[in-house]
Structures are given as structure tokens and as C-alpha cells.
Amino acid sequence: MKPQIPSQRWQIQAFNSEQIDSVVEATGLSPLLAQVLINRGFIATEETQVYINPESETLPDPQTEFSDLETSIDLILEAINEEETIIICGDYDADGMTSTALLLRTLRYLGARVDYIIPSRMKEGYGINTRIVEECAANGVGLILTVDNGIAAYDPIYRAVELGLQVIITDHHDLPETLPPADAILNPKLLLETSPYQGLAGVGVAYVLAVTTAQKMGKLKGLTSQLLELFTLGTIADLAPLVGVNRRWLKRGLRQLPKSNLAGVQALMQVSGVNDQQKAVKPDDIGFRLGPRINAIGRISDPQTVIELLTTDDEGVALERAMQCEQINSKRQEMCAEIEQEAINYLESGEIDWLRDRAMVIVQENWHHGVIGIVASRLVDRFGVPVFIGTYEGENQEKIRGSARGIPEFNVFEALVYCDDLLGKYGGHKAAGGFGLETKNLDAFRERLSEFAHQCLEPEHLKPLVKIDGKASFEDLTANLYEQIDSLQPWGIGNEEPRFLSENVTVVDQRIVGKDHVKLKLGQDINGKLVTKSAIAWRWQSYFPLPKTIDIAYKLRENQWNGQVNLELELVGFRLPQETTYQEATYEYEGRTYSCCLWDNINELRIENDQGNVLIVNRGSREGQLKTSSQELKTINITQNPYYQIIKGAIEALSA
Template identity: 35%
Template sequence: MNKRWVLKDAADAETVKNLSADLNISTVLSNILVQRGVTSFEEARYFFRPSELHLHDPFLMADMEKAINRIDEAIAQNQKILVYGDYDVDGTTSVALVYSFFSKRYSNMEYYIPDRYKEGYGISTQGIDHAAENDFSLIIALDCGIKSVDKIAYANTLGVDFIICDHHLAGDELPAAVAILDPKRPQCDYPYKELSGCGIGFKLAQAYAVVHDIPFGEVAEYLDLVAISVACDIVHVTGENRVLAHLGLTKINEAPCIGVKMLMEVAGKGKDYNISDVVFQLGPRINAAGRIDDAKHAVQLLIACHEDDAREKGDLINLRNVERKGHDQQITDEALSIIDNDDVLIARKSTVVFNENWHKGVIGIVASRLTEKYYRPTVVLTRSNGHVAGSARSVLGYDLYEALCGCSDLLIQFGGHKYAAGLTMEPENVPAFMAKFEEVVSSTIPDELLVQQISIDAEISLTDIDAKFFRVLNQFAPFGPENMAPVFMTRNVYVSGAASLVGAKHLKMFVMQSGSSAFSCIAFNQGELLPELKNGVPFDICYTIEENVWREQRTIQLNIKGIRLK
């Protein structure tokens, strides 16, 4: 697939020069820092040395005092508390954190995860009824609830109070909850707006610890769960999230909780985790519990106090992940076949595919894979509970949610954000939706957005890459949205020795530039270029710089994102 290479504009030259001198680093690296909003020595110290001292006062969040007062009241009166969360990674880590922290101090508590297929996303009537029927007076809702106006009103009629801990955008009306903890809600002056749901749960525990003189270390025990949520919920890795991710990754690598430790064991990677490892090794396994079976298994793993219990749940979750992979591959292959054998679908600017037998739990993953393959807004549909349910994914720069708004007359409900959404419709509306979605997308998407973009931070020579450069670059981590691993471009490199294939479609090679050493390179899914990469023939590359560990040997490796032949 052709990709657009877009080199970012250079930052202000004087600011770059001064920062380079203050930090004693190359102007290439100081330019990238300035591009990311780091313009002074003090800001750089904050950026390069994340610390628990950089965490904000939890009581800056609107309603935090009300939330702590209501929890104190429940504990004082021995009221039953239900910790309620969504079935994805953010929801299950949130529940595990809040339940684990408070249950160490109060025993009259349980947790509840809604059934993905019977109850759907967010606060459910069934969940509220369960609370009322079992005499729960207070529900702490995590990673959901900010738009559940009707559901909270219903709970109030049953005498069930809510504390909402959410990080999604509020609607026109706020629910009538006892407290709403959400930095994005109106009238909340909390200084960082991009916390994950689990991050909000962490701030709740932090606030309770402040009031009750509990050492911060007893809250920090759960930072591994927060880092997992930050990584897997694709929130910004900036500001307080970056601090939480840094501290949490340290905990994952040095002293993970028993459940996370077992999850790492079944994943087969026991150390040196970064954000990417969390996303691709731990996240899918936690998610698989809710996609294939019951998300409560994920919570049971993450709150486990004994290794035997954790190992049993870890093995079960790993098995569910194997099943998930099977469904994922089968459905992806079937969807690709549908598209590749239909000239009309191939020619469209959107993709909508439907099969009533596809497993609902993996259609979001399939939508992501189809978006990677064809690079256009994509919806994957299947039958569920008498309706047709779908997962949608978008391309960089295109607002998928707005496109679905243009099809709302054909939908029972839909929700999500710019790049990912879920939807439900009546079965008879599928053909009309396919036509309408294509009509909306084709009339609103600029052609350049249908070509994948590689955003390049800087053009450098291979001679710029030395031990100090790499050491400083590593301190830009943890990486993630709004703080991605810097991408570099180098012109006129050539293969040293011979390029080869790894597996069926990945390139492995060494490249050089005049006057430089040879650098090991891996280029995933670019094996079709092998015949073009002849010894001594120049070409351009864009890449990230990473450390490759093989048999305890650590070397610098270029992860090639694009190759441009002359």
C-alpha cells in the first residue's frame, strides 16, 4: 500500500537551540521536544523524570469530596457497596483496582461486570435490579455512566445511590448521581483531562488515602493496573497519564501484582515490558475473557491473592485468547474474501461487510484489520439478540461518529468517538445502511485521507545515531497517542550484504549510508520489496529506533515504517 510521507515543520529555531544547549543534547532531539510542547529545562526535567510528585491533588476533581463522604457514610452504616465496571480492559482493571483497595478496608462489598451480549455496554437495568434485589445501597460505577441519565434516575427510585467514575464526554444533561468524577464534565477544573477510567478509580483511592492517612505506597500497589488501562484504552500518554504509565510500567517490570505476574507468564514474556508489549501481550488476553466467555474471569485474575488461583484464571484466560484468535482469523479471512471478490465493494470509499454467523466478540478486531488492509472507514456487522450489531473503525483525520450521525435514521442506537464506534440496527436496514454509509463517507472524506500517512518527526543521517542519541531517545518513553515513538527519515541508504525474508512477508536487512556503520533493520509486512533491494542501489527509509534483544545481546535496530525506492 502506498503511504504519504509527511515531514513535520521544524520548531522555532531559537527555542530549539537554547534547549539543546541547556540539556546538552542534539538539536534533532531538542526539536522533537519542542514539537511536543517541552520548551524549557524545567519542562524537560518533568518530561524525562516522571515522579509520583507530579501527580495532581485528587481533590481538584469536581465532586471528589462528595464521593469520599458517601463512601465513608456507607462504611459507617455498614451499607453494601457494589463496584460496577465495563467488560473491556479499562473497565476490568478499574473494578479490580477499586475493589481490591477498598475491600482491604471494608468487607461488605462485591463487584459486577455486565454481560457483553445480554446487557451491552455501560450501566444496565439488569445491573441496577441486581443491586436493589441484593440490598446494595451504593454503586461505584467505573469507566461508564456519564450519559446514563435514565438509568441513574431509575436507580434513584429504588434507593440505590451512584458514584460515577468516567472519562468519556458528558451529554447535554448530567445524571443525578451522588457524585460524578469525570475531568471532561462541565464545571470540573481538574488540570488533566485525559485520564483512563482506571485512572479515575486510582484518583478515588488516592483521595480516600489522603483523608484516612493511608500511605501513598498502599495506593501505588495498583499502578500496574493503571498502566495496563492507559496502554490498552488508547488514551493520551501525556501529562499525568505519562507519569502513571511510567510508574506502572516500573511496577509491572519489578513487582507486579500476582494476577499481572501470572498474565505475563502465560503471555510468554516475563520482563522488559513497554507500552506496546502491554497492548499486544496483556490487553488481548484480558479482553478475551469478556469477548469469548465472562469478563468476571479477568477481574478474578487481577484481584487474586494466591498464585494457585491466579494461575488457574490465567490459564483459562489464555485459552479464551486462543479461541479469540481462531474466530478473529476465520472472520478476517471471510471478510477479505467478500471484499476481494466484489468489484463494487473494492471501488468504494468505505467498507461495510455483514455475516449473521460471525462472533460478535471479535468484530471490532476484524474491523481494525480491514481498515489496515484497505485504509478506509469500515463497519463489520453480525446478528445479535434479534438485531444486527456492528463495530466501526476509521482512518486518521476522518470523524466516524459524524458519519454515523448521517445514518442515524437507520440505526436503533450508536455510540463511540471519532475513530471507533458501535452500532445496532434492525436486520432489514442492513442494505440501506451499506448504501447510506458509503454515500455519507464518499461525500465527506478528502481523497488524501484514504492514503495512509506516515508522520515524520525529523530527517537525519545514520551517523547521527550513536549511544548518547539512543539513550536520550529512550527517555521519551513511555510512548503512546500524542507522544508516539519519534519517526525519522534518512535518504540514500543502501543494503549492506543481502536482504532476506523473515517468515512469509517481513524484511530483515542491514543498511548503511556513506560514512556510517551498518544498522540492523526489520520491515514488517514489506517482503514484496525484496527483489527491488539490490546491493548498492540507494533508497530512502523512514523508521523508529528501538532496542533488539536476542540471547541477552542488546543492539540498536531500525524498525522500518516505509521504504521509498528511487
């Protein structure tokens, strides 16, 4: 009976008392949070003050940063004055759809003749294409404006120039060797790495263009807040780094969202349960509630639903579109859960040895391409290895289309480049990518990826990574500490939320809640007194029940229930206390097979029968706990039979 412990690698940041004292003195933050800032690279007083108050930094004029910004503004103003049609070519993810909606709202407000096109995810794939360009030319379009795409579309842009169309590219993806021959290109990757605009997502570039164009026309008043809200939604949903201008603008945007005047944002918040108008919206509210409902449409439905949601001023239409987002997202969740389970079943069948290969390649039929990227991310979280997941296409399944997700030590885009001769169309960046290949190349692709993975990964890398900012005792976990952490929102990509470690924690009580979550009451001995905290562990049913004594990694949360607000720990990992060892054995008792495990240091014995029932016993106690198939823990008297005889058999088996 193997112990059910998360297979994780913990990276615990070193403690530097001198630096901590300096940051505490400069900021007034607690030593624990000062350690967090140091871990994020903020040590100098000036840097720290800007981090705490992003709006104190003086930003450079975007027109001095983006060399083509003035040209872009002039092209848009010319199109408006000449009453030429502007077409926005967007994308079907949350970034692309919020970018499209943002520029639609802006250009309509400024009096432009404007419409949009988003290519079909299933039929055409990502980005502007020659079909779109030629259709625009045939319909007399004067200006094409790409959002969240276009930087790698040399041939379609070249065709647009041939046909006499003007083109502005706004994008944030990596630069190709040869830039397209557009009239203007706005991309933060063209800026110096020190630029505060470097981390903008596609919607951030669209926001800069929209604001500066409206300013040039003297019509920014009445537009700013709605653009900021769309920027906030798209930036967080796209997992853009929350640094530089992103952090500065998001701090305002998150405060603005609860008071939104956009009918679509109000409706989306209503159907997703984000409706506390007294507090700023948290990045997690967007990342786990609002964003997925937007993204679900682009993945498996028609992006027009989201564009209408985010551009309408009609409350009835907004609510109808928000409900459609809700329904499609529920369908997306079901599809993801089904595909994830099928993938896990396939892995458990042993058909591929991903530990040997150091990369996981899974291809199955009848999986929806729009959601396999989400499943890839979940598999990375679960197994801690790079995942390349695909599904067959074509009448004879002669092609494969897939998505990839990586781990910190593995560059997905470089891996795809390494397999260039085996692939069709592909693209991506360090953490994620998409690819296509002919089915006949699958085995060679798997071998080539394994070859690449062996060049950058060691066996110890093949576990999910948990980064921990510092050690904390339960007496450190105060309401004041949480308020300080909350005041430094937004936390997110590139500025991860603090995670702490507490050692030798006692599991006082635990139970399954919902479908597969674990609710716990935890305690820690502080100077002879047991200090307790409540905790939640999402999707931890497979670890239930947890051992009696553990070390925990967690984030702090505020739990609001029945009008009361309490501090809660959100567990992200646990381990047995250091140097804990275990013995295991199998034995027979009255015609049944039992397996048992003894964790020595924490004095916990576990016995499991062939029906999956588990008996947990702690040395010195006359009571034990019995977990049955209903996932409930029942307290029983272990001095009574049959428990006494079962335990006696386990001890004899372990001593043999």
C-alpha cells in the same frame, strides 16, 4: 507487473534550526530528539523540563479539580461504616476490568462489604442497565459505583434513585446533553481542558477515587504500589493519551511492574514473556502482550477470569487464570486472522467500491462481535479508510451489530450521528465506535456514510498515514540516541514514539522470518563508507523481496539476542527514491507468460512468471536473485540459460 510498494502518505515534519538549537541548549538532547519534542509542541523551556521530568510538575489537588470527589469519598465511608453492600458495575474491556479490580482491592482493604457485576457483552452490551439496578435493589445493596461506564445511562440511574439506591458514576466517556441524576459524578470530561487530569481513562478515575478515599481513612500505606500497577495496565491497554498525570504516573508504574507484588500481574508477565526484572516495562509490552491477554477475555470469554487474576493473592490461582488468558488470547488471535482474511477476500471480490464510497462497510454472518473491532483496526492500518464492520444477529439475521474505526480526517461518532435515523443503539468518539441497525437499513446506511465521507475526505486521504519526525542518516542512529529516546518513555497515544526517515538506503540482504515477517540488513553510503543496520518489518511478506534502493520510515528498537544488545530499525514504511519511474510489459517465452517491470532510477528489473516465481536483476551485475514459491531468495548466474533468454525477452518487451 505492478511494483509491490506500500500505498502510504508520508507526513514529514518541517525542520526549524532556531527552535532546535534552543531546545538542545535547554535539555542537552540530540538535535534529532529536540526536533521530536518540538513536533510534540514542547518548545518553551519550562514545558520541556516538565516533559522530560514529569514529576517536577506540581499537581493540583484532585479534590479541587473533581467537584464531586469529596461527596464520593463521604458516600463510600458512610457505606463502610453502616456496613452497607457496595456493588461495582464494571465493563468487559481492559479499562473496565482493571478499574473493577482496582476498586475491589481498595474497598476490601478498607473493610467494605463489596462485590461487582459486569454486564454480558453478548446478551446485554455495554454499561449499567435497569436489570442490574433492580437486582441490586432486590438484594439490599446500598451503593452502586460504576467504573468506565454510566455517564450516558440516564434511565438506569434514574431507576436507581427511584428505588432509593445511592449512585457514584466514575467514567471518562463523552458527556451526554443531560447528565444522569447520580449522587456524584467523576468524569475528566467535566474538567477544564487545561487540567492535567483531562486524559484519564476509566481506571485513572478509579485510581483517583481509591487513593483519596484510602488517604481520608489513613490507610493508603501498603496499597499505593498495587493500585499504581493496575492503573498502568488499564491506562495503556485502553489507549488513553500519555500526557498530563497519565505520563507522570505511568513513568512510575512502568518501573514498578517488573517488581510487582501482585500475584496476577507476576503470572501474566510470566506467561506472556515480559519478565526482565532489571528494566522498566515498556508501553509496547502492555499494548502488545499484557493488554491483549486481558482484553481477549472480555471479548470472547468471562470477565470474572481477569477480575480473579487481578485480585487474588494466591500464586496458584493467579497462574491458572493467567494460563486461561493465554489460551483465550490464542483463540482470539486465530479468530481475528480468519475474519481478517475473509474480509480481505470479500474486498478483493469487488462487491463494494470503498474507494468510490470513501468508507468501507463490511457485514458478514458468523463473525464474532467481540473481535470485529480489532479486525476493523487492522483494515484501517492496511487500507487507510474508515471501516464499519458488522455481523448479523437474530434467528433470521434481521439485525446487525458492528464496530467502527476511523482515520484522522474522519470523525466516527459524527458519522454515526449523521446516520441516526437508520441506527438503533450506537456510541463512540472520534476514532472509534459501535453501532446496531436493522438489516433492511444496510444499503441506506452504506449510502449515508458515503455521503458523510465525501464531505470530509478527499481521494488523497485514502491511504495509511505515516507521520515522520525528521530525516536521519545512519551515522545519527547511535546507542546514545536510543538511550535518550528510551529515557523519555512512556511513548504512546497522544505522545507517539519517534519515527525517522532515511533516504537512498541499500537493501544488502533480506529474508522471511517466522510466518510473514521480513528481516533485513540495510546500508547507507556515508562519505564513501557503507554504514549498515539490521531491521525488521512485521507482516511485510507481500512486499518481499524489497527493491534494492529505497527510502525507509522506521522506529528505533533495542534487539536482545544471545546476551548481546544491538540497535535495530523497525520499519513502518518504505518508498522508492524520489522521481523513480517504472515501465511494465507482458511477453511470452517458450509457452509461458511473463510480466516484467523496470524501475529506471534504481536500475532494477523484475520478471515474474505465471507460477509466481520472481527474478530480480540489477544493471551491471552478472548475478541475480530468484524468489520461488518457498519465499526464499536464491542467487543465480544470469548469463546462463534460461535466465539470459528470459531477461532478453523482458528487455525487448519493454523497448517495444
